[in-house]
Amino acid sequence: MDVCVVAVDVGSVRPPSRFAWVALDTRGAEPIGAGIDPATAVDAVAAALTRGDQVALLLEAPMAVPVPDRWEDLGKARAGEGNRPWSAGAGAGVLATGIAQATWIFKALAERVPACTATTQPATWQSGQAQLLLAEAFVSGTGKPVPVGVSSHAADAAAAGRDFLDRLHRGPLVSDVVCGPHAAVNLLAATAIGGRLPIAEHELRADVLVLKVRPVRSGGGVFEEFARGGEGG
Template identity: 50%
Template sequence: MALGFEAPLVLPVSPVDEIDGWRTLGKARQGETVDGRSRPWSAGAGSGALATGLVQMAWVLERVGSELPGMACTTRPEVWLSGESGLLVWEAFVSGTGKPVPAGTTQHAADAAAAADTFADRLEAGTLGESDVMCAPMSSLNLAAAAAAYANMTIAVDELRLPVPVYRTRPAQL
């Protein structure tokens, strides 16, 4: 099973060992800039989606975990593809040119369809390990791993500092 959430799931954490590391707090992740315009995770839409998405993700993961006790969760595609984990959590980046125009459906449904199509295409192409957005060179704060731990799912503790795959969508074919 794979679940994508349209909210920032991995946040960059500035280095604490640099005197001016605080200057990069809240800045865009690599890959969030589109056509030269920065859309950082901490901007209005991103921070609003993060707040709502985090509690939704925690609730969904807890619900899944209560129905499937012992479910192993990961944010690492290679772990999921190897069968070591039954659940992969990933971030859907639905923005800019990837934002679909709804045709006979709601914007939310069109966004979800675009994200699902993007994931399916990447799965078929073997590119789940290639993230469109990254925190590097900063450290990663993996909110999906935190939500999985909250939901009492089995997840490797080191994932708290590992990246989450972020897939930029293209408009879905509805």
């Protein structure tokens, strides 16, 4: 089974763009595409879906929030977030941006590839019941090492994509951050439904796969060519 992962660092699309995406697949170690706008990210995902790949789309923004039984616990961090809770200033800001950008991307994908079915559950995706896995990347770490001339946004996206493929190769896809023991509101499922991307409605109450990633220094090559701000696909 060929797998393609497109990792997106959510951010402002106004120049200079703070939005970046990088695509990788199981056919080789180097990125197969990258860009700095949502339209080219959709192009990359649509191309992979059309050629029959199983595709994972990772968004670097909080994509599930906990709903506790006690009102006193509202806004508290998810288990595994540490000192970067979804409800803090930076997390809340990128959450709002992520909702808007995810809905736009999913709507465009639904129009481009109407037969595509999506899921936020790794087991459903790995069994072939859905072709597109929607997941969250949580990129963190002090003093992130970034290659010279490469934006931190592209480096974050590349780190998330490579981490996903590494985990897929090693074994089960297990989330590093969870809403539990509280109930979850699945924002990936909600925005997919808002964008008319086919997904099971019951996933609205299911937790999402969250990959906690620390960026690593790139070896350069094709990655640097793409991540300097060019586009490929």
